[in-house]
Structure formats: C-alpha cells, structure tokens
Amino acid sequence: MSNGGPAKMKTDNAKPARRHFLKKLGGLAAAGGVATATHAAWGGHTLSDTFADFFQQHYREMSDIEIRETLERIERKAKNRYGVDIRCKDTAAIEGVLFGYAINVSKCRGYRDCVHACVKENNLSRDTQYIRVLELDRDNLNLHEGDHYYNSDTVPVEGKHYFPMQCMHCDNPPCVKACPVEATWTEPDGIVVVDYDWCIGCRYCMAACPYQARHFNWGYPKLPAEEITTETHYLGNRPRPRGVVEKCHFCIQRTREGRQPACQEACPSGARVFGNLLDPNSEIRYVLENKAVFRLKEDLGTEPKFWYFRDR
C-alpha cells in the first residue's frame, strides 16, 4: 500500500486496455460484467476465487472464457497480495517461430547482469535465480569444477573464464516426460513451460533435469511489491504460487511480442544471441552456421536448443 500512488496511476493506464480486450470478446462481455460485480461485492480475495483456484482446469484444457477469468483472477490476486496492478496475458506462440539461444563463452565476463535482469523481469523470488554463471579455470569446461558462487571484487578474474547456464529448452526434454500430470510441456515455439496452477509439486522433473534448471518454491516467493514487473504472461513471469516448480521460459512475455529476453538485453558484452531458428536471416542462424558450436551433455540425447561457442 505504500506505493499506492504509482499503482493507482498504473490502474488508470490499464483500464482502457482491459475494456478494449473485453469489447473484442463481444458477446462474452456480459459474463465479464458478472465477474466484475462479484469482485466488487467481495472486495478482493473471495471465497469464489478460492473455489475457482481449486477447480481451475489445465491451461490447455481451458475454454477462452475460463482463460480470461483465470487471467483476471491472477491480476486480482496480485493486487490483493502485493497491492500492485499487473497485467497477465497469455499471448500465443507466433507461427513459424522456434526460439533458440547461443552464448559466446569468450565474450562472457562474469558480470552476472543477465542473472539480475532475469530476477527482476521474471518476478523471481529473491532467493531464486534462473541463470547461474560458473567460474572456471581458463579452458576448463568440466562443470563439476566450476564455482557457482564466485564472489570476487572484480570480474573477470585473471586466468578464469565464465560459463552461463539456464534452462536449455531441450527438444527432447526429460522433465516433460517425467511430469505425472502434464503440468510442463513444450510450446509450439519451442519454449518448455510450466502451468504453475496445475503443478502438484512432486519435483520429479527436478530429478529428471540434467542441467539443474528447475527451481521449486519451497515457501512463498520473496517478491518485493515495489519491484514487481507488471507486464506478465500466464506461462511466464506472473507472481508464482507456493509449492510449485518453475524455470526459465525464454522471457515468454517479451519474446512472443518480438522483444529480446531480459538476459540478452542486459548483457553488456554482447555474449548472448537469441532468435528464431526458423528464420534463415537471424543472427542465431548465422552463429549456428558459422561458428563451432557445442551443447552441454549432448550424449544424453536431450537436444538442447541452447548452444555455446567461442571466438578463438
């Protein structure tokens, strides 16, 4: 509530968009009106919201109305919990797009700007990081000898090199196979996503992932209200519930709208190349075709859509 001022301003900005959205749905506007009325009557987190949460269907099974109600409920819950107006969308994958990532290991200086940009953009609990940067002796690529928590005053340290890791968005993801309730799957644009509202929290996917890319919300996410990123996606950076698994989603809320992921934007040394693998003119295709790229643990057959390369 301390940030009531700015939050209110955001509400004013968000409202026309919502109305526009409702109008677009035409005949469904009436149903929306009912939902709004209930909301006003109960003034926030209601019994009906709790019921709706409990009986919420799997994301891919929901009708358009159910999805819209769910998104509104998510916005309402964020308002209740953090006092912040967020906008939650579920922008679909763009046809003809398959995302891939490549990292120029020789350009990475170990600044970890990507790590922190990711935390902020994706509303991560402040004890969770999707990206980890390993510090290794120069020319050593044995992950088991990397330092996950290097903490020197300045980077890069002489004689060391830096190796960023995050979800590899495998084409053959062991985590997706493992999930007993299909709460995680590969989207048409190649992003491996989690339905946070469907995950039962068994953590079998975490055991299955060979890249340690999945993170569990052991408690409520520690998310400072004043730092919340308000443009969110259902399968992406919306505030997370407790007791569910989450992971890097290639900034789905940005990349599906033609923007670059936060980590790519934040990198000051230009080590990160993200783009559409199906576009022959994309930078990522140039890298894959002209650099000696490699992937992590290729022997496991996971087919990561995440490559590494070096300049020299």
Add this chain to the structure above:
Amino acid sequence: MTDNNGHTGLWAFLRDGVHEILHGGRCYWMWVCFLLVFMTIGFLVYLYQITNGLLVTNMTNQVSWGFYISNFTFLVGVAAAAIMLAVPAYIFDRKDIKDVVLMGDTMAVAAVAMAILFVVVDLGRPDRIWHLIPTIGKFHFPESLLAWDVVVLNGYILLNLGISSYILYQHYHDREPKKSRYFPIVIIAIFWAISIHTVTAFLYSSNSGRPIWNNALLAPRFIASAFASGPAIMAIGLQIIRGMTNYPVSQSVINHLAIVTSIALQVTLFFIGAEIFTEFYNEGEHAASARYLFFGLHGHTALTPWIWTAILLLLIAVTIFMIHRTRNNPILMNTAFVFTVIGIWIEKGMGLVIPGFVPTPIGEIYEYVPSIAEIMITLGIWAFGLLFFTIMAKAALPIQCRYMRQYSDPRHPDACAINSNDAKISRTD
C-alpha cells in the same frame, strides 16, 4: 451378540471387526495409544508444514527429494516382499505358511499405504492431488514413470485388500474360500508385486542425468534387497504376534523367512559389490555420487558413516543367517533380522536417494540432513502404518482362529486357546 445367527452378511463381518478392534487388553491399548501419540504429533507437524510450505524441510533445489522419498522407496520394497509368503502358501500349498499368509498381505497393504502417504506429504501442492485422477485431471500415462507408480501402487493395494478380505470374509462365515475365485488374483498379485518395485526402481534409473541411479542393476538390486528387508520385517512381526497372542505361528515359517532373507542378502551384497567395482575401477565423473556416498566428496562425508554402518550390519546379518548354528539361535537370528531391516533401510533409503542429488548434475554439493519436522512427520506415518497393521491383525486373527478351531485342525489342537488377556481371540460369548 455373535451367535451363529449373528454372523452372517457384510454388516456383521464389519461389526465384529470393529468390536474386536475396540476391545483389547492393557498391552493392546498402551500400544495403540503410543502409536496414536506419534500419529497426532506427526499430523500436527504436517499441518505446520502445510501452513509454511516445504520450507520446513531441509530439502533444497539441489537435494529436491529427501527423507520422505527415502522412506517411500524402502516401503515399496517391503510391500513387494509379501510374495515371499504368498508364493509358498498359495502356489506350493505350504500349510504352515498358509496359516499366516494373511498377515503378509496385511503388511503389504500397510506398507503401500505408508508409501503413498510419504509421497503425499512430499507434495508441494497436496490440494491438487486430484490432477492425478485420469479423465478428471490429466494423467501423464504411460510416459511418466511416476504415473506408472500411481497405477501399480494403487493396484497392488486393491489386489491385496481384495484377496485378504475375500478369504477372511469366507472364513468368518465358516466357508472354505473358493480357490477358483482367489487363485487367479493371487497370481496377478505375485507378478504385480515385482512390478511395484521395478517401477519404483525405474523411477530412478530412468534419469540419465544422474549416473548413480542410471544403471540397469538398480531394479534387480531393489528386488533383491526388498526380499531381504520384507521377510525380515515379517519374521519380526509374526514373532511378536506369536508372543502377544496364541495365534499359531509355526517356527518353520520363521525359518523359511530366515532362509529367504539369507539368500536375498547374499544377492544384495553381491550387487552392491558389483556396483562399487564398476564405479571405482576406472573412476570418472560418473562416479562422483558413489564417491560421495562411500568415501565422501571434497570433505563432505555426511552419508559415509551411514552406508558403512549399513554394509557392516548386512554383513553381520548374512553371516548369522549362513551358519546353521547361529541361524537356529533365536536371539542371534532375531538380531540378524533387525540388522537386515536397519541396513536395507539405510542402503535403499537415504543411501540411494540422496547421492543421486549430490553432487548435482552440474557439480554443486549440498549436504542434506532431514529436519526435525521431516523426522516427526516420518515417525507419524510409521506410527500410522503400525497402527493400521495392528488393528487389521486384531480384527482378522480371531476369525482365523475360530476357523481353525472349527475345523479342529489336527496340527494345532490347542490353537487359539484363550489364556491371555491381550489375546481375546474367541468370540465374546
């Protein structure tokens, strides 16, 4: 209340069962209350866990399964081992074992129930457990091994409940159970028992990113160690029943279980040895978890004393079992049974689950020790399992006794004579 007219039909069967459960001697009630105390504490701590999240455990993103899943794995093995009574009883028609086979089935049901509870308390969102129900939820079968586990564990519990309640129900009504009715189910249950532990092993061995699990020996090793720990628990349980009641548990049954345990232990130790050889002869990165378990990794040695204790206990047990004179000594034999249970519990529990996560597939080391909350909840579930077994046995044994007496079993002329306060095993009239 239980005259001959009285005990017909399902209602009387259930009524007499409940009556039996609610009427026991002092020892019975002390035992029940003892278990209820632990169950209550466990339940309250679980409420605390629900309120605060799995934060109250010591699990982390590095070691994302811990004490709960360790106990789960051990108990699935115990449940599978019920066939070490079922096979000789139903297939080879051994009368002495047939007398106690229902206790084996009951133990299997209790063990599976506990195993399922251990998975439930491990869930981050138990409120969403309905997502696992096919058609209502979204059941990822047959791709997910965990979905397979749900199928085989629930199937196994139903099969065992079906067999034992049918036989008991027939006995209650002084009828001989029809072999054509239960025998096919028994055959299915025997294969099913192997499947529950195989699937549980596959749950681990399917993870190609974790080399200590990802080997073909894991399922055979699971089965072998299950056939040691399960019969050992049954032998202890049957002797307690024999001591507390006058239910005729023939010593030949205990000897049978000792021999089964002995053979299974020998195979288990051989398998462990084969693993140690393969991991360490040409030691590479894949052996990091095994090194952590057996010798410690970069100064982290939390599990090392445990696993060597387990191996030592199993070696002592197998030695006792293999020498006729020591095996036939009741004190030594029971020591060996207890050592087997503790040894396998360590080896297949924490000794299997935790090293899979240490180091992580990308080399992080986090040493896990269960939190107080995890231990209290675990004790609560064990208390529940023991209570479940106790009251089921309490209800079932009088029926079995009466049945035996009715047919004046020549082998047990004094079977089920009433002379103990804790063993009110006849009808109340």
